[in-house]
Amino acid sequence: MMRGAALVGAIASALISLAQGILLPSPPGPYDVTLRTTELNDFSRNETYASGADHRRIMVSVFSPIPKGSESCESIYMPDAVANYEMKYYSSLPAPANITLDIKQFKQQVCSVDVTHGKPHQNLDRQAVHNTTSFPLIFFSPGHGGPRFWYHFMLQHFASYGYIVVLMDHPGDSHIVEFPDGSTILYSPDTSATEDAIERNLLVRTADASFTLDQLSFNCTLRHLVFSSHVRAESFERVGIWGHSFGGDTAVSANLEDKRFSGAINLDGYLYGRVQKDGFDRPALFIEDDDGLTSPHWIATWPLIRGYRQMLRLKGTLHYGLMDDRLLADLAGVDAPTLGSIDGLTLIETFTAYARDFFEFALHGQGLGLLEGPSPEYPQVVFDEPREDQ
Ligand SMILES: *[C@@H]1O[C@H](CO)[C@@H](O)[C@H](O)[C@H]1NC(C)=O
Ligand SMILES: *[C@@H]1O[C@H](CO)[C@@H](O)[C@H](O)[C@H]1NC(C)=O
Ligand SMILES: *[C@@H]1O[C@H](CO)[C@@H](O)[C@H](O)[C@H]1NC(C)=O
Ligand SMILES: *[C@@H]1O[C@H](CO)[C@@H](O)[C@H](O)[C@H]1NC(C)=O
Numbered sequence: 144m145m146r147g148a149a150l151v152g153a154i155a156s157a158l159i160s161l162a163q164g165i166l167l168p169s170p171p172g173p174y175d176v177t178l179r180t181t182e183l184n185d186f187s188r189n190e191t192y193a194s195g196a197d198h199r200r201i202m203v204s205v206f207s208p209i210p211k212g213s214e215s216c217e218s219i220y221m222p223d224a225v226a227n228y229e230m231k232y233y234s235s236l237p238a239p240a241n242i243t244l245d246i247k248q249f250k251q252q253v254c255s256v257d258v259t260h261g262k263p264h265q266n267l268d269r270q271a272v273h274n275t276t277s278f279p280l281i282f283f284s285p286g287h288g289g290p291r292f293w294y295h296f297m298l299q300h301f302a303s304y305g306y307i308v309v310l311m312d313h314p315g316d317s318h319i320v321e322f323p324d325g326s327t328i329l330y331s332p333d334t335s336a337t338e339d340a341i342e343r344n345l346l347v348r349t350a351d352a353s354f355t356l357d358q359l360s361f362n363c364t365l366r367h368l369v370f371s372s373h374v375r376a377e378s379f380e381r382v383g384i385w386g387h388s389f390g391g392d393t394a395v396s397a398n399l400e401d402k403r404f405s406g407a408i409n410l411d412g413y414l415y416g417r418v419q420k421d422g423f424d425r426p427a428l429f430i431e432d433d434d435g436l437t438s439p440h441w442i443a444t445w446p447l448i449r450g451y452r453q454m455l456r457l458k459g460t461l462h463y464g465l466m467d468d469r470l471l472a473d474l475a476g477v478d479a480p481t482l483g484s485i486d487g488l489t490l491i492e493t494f495t496a497y498a499r500d501f502f503e504f505a506l507h508g509q510g511l512g513l514l515e516g517p518s519p520e521y522p523q524v525v526f527d528e529p530r531e532d533q
Pocket of ligand 3: 274
């Protein structure tokens with residue numbers, strides 16, 4: 144019942160809608176969370192999705208837990224260049240998916256610092272009076288096209304339960320990636336033009352995850368910049384990863400290609416690449432939206448998933464609303480039928496509750512918790528198997 148109580152509190156604080164904007168709820172878990180963003184340069188890879196770029200650069204957001212009450216800030220939810228692009232994109236979709244959402248009105252209750260060019264501000268290190276604590280490291284990969292900011296609230300919420308979360312932007316695949324110098328890389332059709340292009344892109348995304356993990360594990364300078372002080376990753380050899388849509392596929396692929404990843408959550412992503420032939424032997428949680436269009440694509444691969452596997456279906460959800468946009472539309476009072484009928488905060492609460500229990504199982508060998516079976520607390524979650532018809 145703890146979770147129910149946290150939810151009521153979160154809704155109450157979401158209603159504090161300021162004249163100059165809408166404040167997103169504070170994270171409900173036992174920790175507050177810092178957000179640090181940075182550019183990472185991979186000189187060993189060429190950038191093939193942007194002309195004129197000489198090597199692969201990616202952007203990451205890192206959420207890490209800090210003791211409750213250590214700091215408080217309000218930060219913009221999405222930088223202007225990205226918000227402008229996304230607002231135009233949402234309003235230009237074919238009806239009824241076209242929605243007018245003023246993304247710039249949202250503020251997130253998190254201290255956000257770009258650490259690309261140096262140390263975080265000293266004010267942010269007040270938690271240094273506390274002892275070092277270790278937390279599991281969990282990656283997240285966005286859906287095809289989706290800038291990473293669309294998951295910032297969901298992952299802050301998740302991190303507040305005691306996880307270091309690393310969220311990647313995949314340039315060329317994302318509509319727009321903005322770098323600290325103000326330059327941008329826009330979407331490239333080369334990421335999805337053909338089946339081969341999609342599989343190539345999947346490997347580029349997978350390499351982004353491995354490169355980011357390499358940097359975090361070997362580069363102390365980077366770690367000191369992106370993790371809040373006195374926070375340590377519990378392990379760089381047992382790391383969880385989840386993702387939405389093609390990001391879910393990326394999570395699966397990262398587990399296949401890189402032994403340090405030890406469990407994947409796929410939020411409604413089709414499967415591409417090697418998994419279809421070679422299968423999968425890590426714990427896998429597949430979550431489908433309520434239109435039933437994805438799981439038919441999982442049927443052939445399902446028997447090849449040899450480790451723990453579970454499929455859930457979330458009633459009232461739709462593919463493009465499996466991120467923060469459902470909540471944002473709720474808070475802005477925007478009618479958005481193509482994002483699903485579920486309440487946006489309930490959706491995020493459900494994702495993070497099941498993700499916590501999944502990663503406790505996958506990384507720590509704990510019991511299955513909520514994954515044991517249907518729970519009266521989450522009536523929207525249906526335990527299922529991939530099949531042709533709902
Ligand atoms: C990157 O491109 C350069 C020049 O086009 C080429 O010589 C080099 O081999 C490429 N590097 C990789 C890692 O593919
Ligand atoms: C969505 O598109 C339809 C058809 O073009 C239009 O009538 C409607 O006003 C649009 N809705 C929004 C919110 O832009
Ligand atoms: C830090 O750890 C020491 C030794 O375990 C303990 O005595 C102290 O109370 C801890 N301090 C905080 C702020 O948790
Ligand atoms: C380590 O990280 C810092 C900060 O991102 C970066 O400037 C530096 O080039 C990295 N070092 C290596 C060897 O990659």
